[in-house]
Amino acid sequence: MRRDIPKDAVPMLCASCEGRNKGICSTLDCHQLHELVRSSRKSAVEGGAALLGEAERIDRYANILSGVVKLTKTLSDGRQQIVGHQFAPDFLGRPFRAESQLNAEAATEVVLCSFPREAIERMMQESPELERRLYKQALDELDEARDWMVTLGRKTASEKIASLLLMFARHAEPSGKAGRNFARFDLPLTRADIADFLGLTIETVSRQLTRLRNDKIICIENNRLIIVPDLRRLNARAGN
Amino acid sequence: MRRDIPKDAVPMLCASCEGRNKGICSTLDCHQLHELVRSSRKSAVEGGAALLGEAERIDRYANILSGVVKLTKTLSDGRQQIVGHQFAPDFLGRPFRAESQLNAEAATEVVLCSFPREAIERMMQESPELERRLYKQALDELDEARDWMVTLGRKTASEKIASLLLMFARHAEPSGKAGRNFARFDLPLTRADIADFLGLTIETVSRQLTRLRNDKIICIENNRLIIVPDLRRLNARAGN
DNA sequence: CGCGGGTTTGAATCATGTCAAGTTAAGTGG
DNA sequence: CCACTTAACTTGACATGATTCAAACCCGCG
Structure with a gap:
């Protein structure tokens, strides 16, 4: 050597x-x-x-x-x-x-x-x-894959979307305190990617996202930047 | 000691x-x-x-x-x-x-x-x-969990059932040659279990099983013993 | 200005879920 | 041996959530 x-x-x-x-x-x-x-x-x-x-x-x-x-x-x-x-x-x-x-x-x-x-x-x-x-x-x-199995098998479309956003919110949070209750992150996936991940179609993804936006659970800027003012409310939507 | x-x-x-x-x-x-x-x-x-x-x-x-x-x-x-x-x-x-x-x-x-x-x-x-x-x-x-994610997210009800039967056929086959084209095994799961695994309801499971039976892809004896005369046909139904 | 990718929205259709009866099979006790 | 019960399963009719197909929108880019 x-x-x-x-x-x-x-x-x-x-x-x-x-x-x-x-x-x-x-x-x-x-x-x-x-x-x-x-x-x-x-x-x-x-x-x-x-x-x-x-x-x-x-x-x-x-x-x-x-x-x-x-x-x-x-x-x-x-x-x-x-x-x-x-x-x-x-x-x-x-x-x-x-x-x-x-x-x-x-x-x-x-x-x-x-x-x-x-x-x-x-x-x-x-x-x-x-x-x-x-x-x-x-x-x-493996733990994560099994969590997603539950999401894929048993959750509704809007719960699936909420779960996905929640995952990215957790990962994106720049190791800011875990106790943080709001999040802001770039969605690194296209609607097609999201659909492929959640076992949905892009149309359904789009519809559910606008539903979450109308219900003021999230704000969407530029179709990519997501802002979650209240993670607890999002979590409730995720069905956990 | x-x-x-x-x-x-x-x-x-x-x-x-x-x-x-x-x-x-x-x-x-x-x-x-x-x-x-x-x-x-x-x-x-x-x-x-x-x-x-x-x-x-x-x-x-x-x-x-x-x-x-x-x-x-x-x-x-x-x-x-x-x-x-x-x-x-x-x-x-x-x-x-x-x-x-x-x-x-x-x-x-x-x-x-x-x-x-x-x-x-x-x-x-x-x-x-x-x-x-x-x-x-x-x-x-982990590999297996990811395979099932595909099944849960992207397959139809009958493909899901076929995939499950296929898995048990493979596991049950008493290490008989892998090349075997027919199988016969006890389903160790109730319809409710199957439904819970595939993200379906027991009614859908039942309907798809009778469909497979009507199409002569499988025989069911005593509601538990499954016979698959042609694994290739079953595999085709599983969407692989 | 128009073009194209990604996205949203709408209306119709379809697969699966829901609800409600039945059926079968296996006890259990008289 | 025969009710009676019970759990698991099947079947049917209907409701609904998600997909499909089609159209419009938005926006950056040539």
Whole structure:
């Protein structure tokens, strides 16, 4: 390996990186970090870009440094369903499987730090902390997927919309106190995306959004910026 | 610890146990197995029994040795959704969280081998193989949950029913060649369970089942035993 | 100015839910 | 062995929420 960089310092690339602070890299020591950096690659992609296709070979995993990624699945006749969203500093990838079972697409502009599959898998062998960290993320994603199953299976259209807004309100809130009762955020999804996520049509999404607006639960500016004056009222609409 | 049992032998309890062969215990050596056995408890519960309540403290995890467990979530007004099923030799539990976010209920008679939470968590620290095994199960469950999200969000009632039957056909097939094109199995769920899983009503479930029967895709005997003469035709109905 | 993507709105249709009877099958007790 | 009960399931008629199809709108951009 290389000698010229002090082993006890964090690589420059990582010093100010969110992945390093909160993501999976927080489990790595300086040595491991240096090793990973050697094969890692930082990249930015614009919204709408495909990151990974269904049944495609996976050769790189990545950390999401900023932006929102949507995970989708498609039926043979074209019906589509979003099965999850990932935010910084999530890890993007499905260890132990060579082929992807879903599509990953940038919903907004996304910045990634990617590394070869083998690098992560080797490091996972060496570092139980890393593996545990990944395990925990998988469990969290599982909890989340199951929550959405309830929403998809049992909620009405307007409850679905309210639930979605609530999720983004929680994620967008710039780690402001959790107790906050109002929210203001950019919806990173088109109506079509929302429909795909909630198992609805764009028309129904549109109708329910205007209903929420008429009832003064939300304000919509520029079709994208959402303002929720009273999160409790929105929560009530979400059926929880 | 005890001395009279040779450390290099598999504990009697485990010798013929499915968990030992295919479950998480397959990652443990004899020593670890002996340690776990000391605090483990084998139990059988009849169908319908609650294994774990929402927001309940978790103090024991378990291996499922036989039977089917259903995992459910409930909205405040009583609407219910099944969010997953577990079969032998799955591990039942949610590490790293003291409170359950879901209900677990025996769908059929179920035999469990349970152990204290701490025992597993300690052993997870010691054995990366065990942790990896659990991680893999979590990833599989995540894949499955996402598959069902597509079904819940985008499929019609009859496609949902067909998908469910297909899942049970796959799980029930006693590891007969995967290439098998017909199946015969006991439906371990009531119509109400099916409805709760697919986000439908029992009436719709009943109607779609009779439709499948009229179309000769399935035969139903005793309201419980399902025979599928041609899995490909069923698969076509499932919208894949 | 007009063009196109994303969005909203309206009216008609359809799938699924709701409500209400029946049916079947499995006890249970006389 | 025969009521009687009960739970699970089926079937029918009707109501309704969501989709479909069609049209209009809005707004940034060439």
